[in-house]
Amino acid sequence: MGKAIVITSGKGGVGKTTAAANIGTGLAQIGKKVCLVDADIGLRNLDVVMGLENRIVYDLIDVVEGYCRVRQAMIKDKRFDTLYLLPAAQTREKDAVNPDQMGKLITELKQDFDYVIIDCPAGIEQGFKNATSGADMAIVVTTPEVSAVRDADRIVGLLEAQELYDPYLVINRLRPDMVRKGDMMNTEDMIDILAIRLLGVVPDDESIIVSTNRGEPAVLDKRSQSGQAFRNIVRRLEGVEVPFMHLENNSMVQRFMRLIGIGGKS
Amino acid sequence: MLEWLARLLGSGDHSKDSKDMAKERLRLVLVQDRALLSPGLLEKLKEDIVEVLSKYMEIDEQSLEVNLDSSDESVALVANIPVKSVKRRI
Amino acid sequence: MSKEACIIKGNKNGLSISIPGEMEFNEVLTQLKVRLASAEQFFEGAAVHVTADNRELEPEEKHQLERTVREFGMVIQEPPVRVDGIEEHQREKHLEEEEEDTLLLRRTIRSGQKIKYDGNIVILGDVNPGAEVVCSGDILVLGSLRGVAHAGCNGNVSASVFAFRLEPTQLRIANYISRSPDEKLPKPLGPEMARVSENIIQISAYS
Numbered sequence: 001m002g003k004a005i006v007i008t009s010g011k012g013g014v015g016k017t018t019a020a021a022n023i024g025t026g027l028a029q030i031g032k033k034v035c036l037v038d039a040d041i042g043l044r045n046l047d048v049v050m051g052l053e054n055r056i057v058y059d060l061i062d063v064v065e066g067y068c069r070v071r072q073a074m075i076k077d078k079r080f081d082t083l084y085l086l087p088a089a090q091t092r093e094k095d096a097v098n099p100d101q102m103g104k105l106i107t108e109l110k111q112d113f114d115y116v117i118i119d120c121p122a123g124i125e126q127g128f129k130n131a132t133s134g135a136d137m138a139i140v141v142t143t144p145e146v147s148a149v150r151d152a153d154r155i156v157g158l159l160e161a162q163e164l165y166d167p168y169l170v171i172n173r174l175r176p177d178m179v180r181k182g183d184m185m186n187t188e189d190m191i192d193i194l195a196i197r198l199l200g201v202v203p204d205d206e207s208i209i210v211s212t213n214r215g216e217p218a219v220l221d222k223r224s225q226s227g228q229a230f231r232n233i234v235r236r237l238e239g240v241e242v243p244f245m246h247l248e249n250n251s252m253v254q255r256f257m258r259l260i261g262i263g264g265k266s
Numbered sequence: 267m268l269e270w271l272a273r274l275l276g277s278g279d280h281s282k283d284s285k286d287m288a289k290e291r292l293r294l295v296l297v298q299d300r301a302l303l304s305p306g307l308l309e310k311l312k313e314d315i316v317e318v319l320s321k322y323m324e325i326d327e328q329s330l331e332v333n334l335d336s337s338d339e340s341v342a343l344v345a346n347i348p349v350k351s352v353k354r355r356i
Numbered sequence: 357m358s359k360e361a362c363i364i365k366g367n368k369n370g371l372s373i374s375i376p377g378e379m380e381f382n383e384v385l386t387q388l389k390v391r392l393a394s395a396e397q398f399f400e401g402a403a404v405h406v407t408a409d410n411r412e413l414e415p416e417e418k419h420q421l422e423r424t425v426r427e428f429g430m431v432i433q434e435p436p437v438r439v440d441g442i443e444e445h446q447r448e449k450h451l452e453e454e455e456e457d458t459l460l461l462r463r464t465i466r467s468g469q470k471i472k473y474d475g476n477i478v479i480l481g482d483v484n485p486g487a488e489v490v491c492s493g494d495i496l497v498l499g500s501l502r503g504v505a506h507a508g509c510n511g512n513v514s515a516s517v518f519a520f521r522l523e524p525t526q527l528r529i530a531n532y533i534s535r536s537p538d539e540k541l542p543k544p545l546g547p548e549m550a551r552v553s554e555n556i557i558q559i560s561a562y563s
Binding site: 144145146149150153154157179181182183184185186189192193 | 283284285286288289291292293295296299300
């Protein structure tokens with residue numbers, strides 16, 4: 001019996017789908033059986049981020065409505081045999097499925113996979129309720145912006161209402177240069193405010209855009225910094241203690257000290 | 267220029283950092299969010315307080331202040347209500 | 357043989373000469389000349405079209421007929437010679453195809469939009485990625501087709517998909533499915549047509 005993790009944020013555009021694709025691919029990379037579920041009915045995107053958009057025949061709604069079996073709708077990844085995608089319907093609306101149906105579907109998927117990663121739509125309405133129903137735990141994605149953190153806080157509260165306690169936090173698109181100048185909230189600031197456990201910090205990285213263009217998750221790119229951040233996230237999910245990357249060094253001296261091997265880890 | 271130099275040297279007045287402003291603003295807005303009181307609701311609360319208190323005393327509505335304040339995980343309603351005079355018992 | 361060779365009838369479109377199917381052509385020609393000569397002035401200047409029952413006229417025969425008719429001062433009307441039996445049959449088939457309705461859309465079909473129609477679909481615009489066009493007949497896109505197209509969705513394997521720029525995410529014809537290749541291909545230079553051939557969907561330049 002696997003674990004179902006919903007990736008959510010409240011605010012749109014913070015990188016939920018990118019996080020879902022990278023975490024799912026990263027888990028498959030270390031040999032886990034993973035099913036990515038796009039719960040963003042009507043605005044599907046996980047398929048393009050994964051580069052699998054041209055393989056879709058059936059979707060989640062077809063499964064729920066009984067037009068096909070869940071096996072028929074699942075698309076096998078091009079890179080990993082243990083990675084599958086269950087795409088959302090693009091031509092339907094959020095209310096085409098209800099939380100009970102989603103819960104049942106996720107439970108069914110958990111039988112066959114180690115991880116079921118659910119990409120939640122933005123917002124707090126029906127789509128959120130659908131995506132969280134059936135999940136065992138939640139990862140909240142935010143960016144270091146007032147609006148995104150505020151929405152993340154709201155989501156943490158709503159997750160509790162769905163009996164999803166103690167979610168993980170992923171801070172996305174952190175810009176170390178801006179943090180250093182004091183023009184961007186740092187990890188500590190956000191943890192201070194949200195008071196939830198940190199799963200990872202992903203730096204703002206052009207390679208994410210390039211990898212999305214290509215449909216190749218950055219986690220597969222050995223040279224990508226954000227890819228490294230996602231590989232760390234994956235290992236932490238697997239219970240490995242991985243130190244956080246040095247992204248927010250405060251001064252040249254500290255950076256130099258780290259370079260020569262003294263000084264703490266941020 | 268001076269500010270730039272100060273930053274370069276790692277000293278200077280950090281309270282002016284935009285990230286601190288962001289954090290402060292967030293803190294305030296979250297207090298309201300978490301207490302489930304919107305600014306509109308706070309205004310309504312103010313009106314109700316005035317209405318109730320007016321039964322007993324004459325208050326200065328202009329300088330009335332009602333705010334939600336938080337200190338470490340707890341939220342307090344802080345009201346500053348100047349009293350002009352206390353009404354006699356009916 | 358006792359049957360009269362050529363029937364000359366008048367209708368609102370002019371005169372029509374009908375030729376029976378079984379008769380030998382020279383016989384037809386002779387008879388026609390006799391009939392026309394018997395009332396030469398009457399036919400002069402009239403618009404006429406010639407029809408043949410259940411026979412196909414050779415080009416040479418057609419030509420002779422036309423010449424004969426002109427000799428008597430008549431004007432051949434289009435279609436000059438209608439080979440009724442055969443053409444009727446073709447027309448019927450044609451009509452059958454036309455009976456399948458065609459939906460004409462003068463707009464771009466965007467992501468999340470699904471067009472489903474029982475018949476053919478003609479789109480004067482583009483079909484964007486994420487859009488879906490499904491019909492029981494043919495699909496014609498006078499623009500770029502980048503979304504999903506499903507022609508002959510009720511199982512008609514002879515259905516086809518045509519587009520000025522055929523770059524679909526996925527193509528389906530009846531029960532056949534093909535998807536765009538993962539590696540980048542050069543963009544199509546001109547109109548292309550997809551149809552099922554040898555059990556796969558094949559795309560060829562349309563000329």
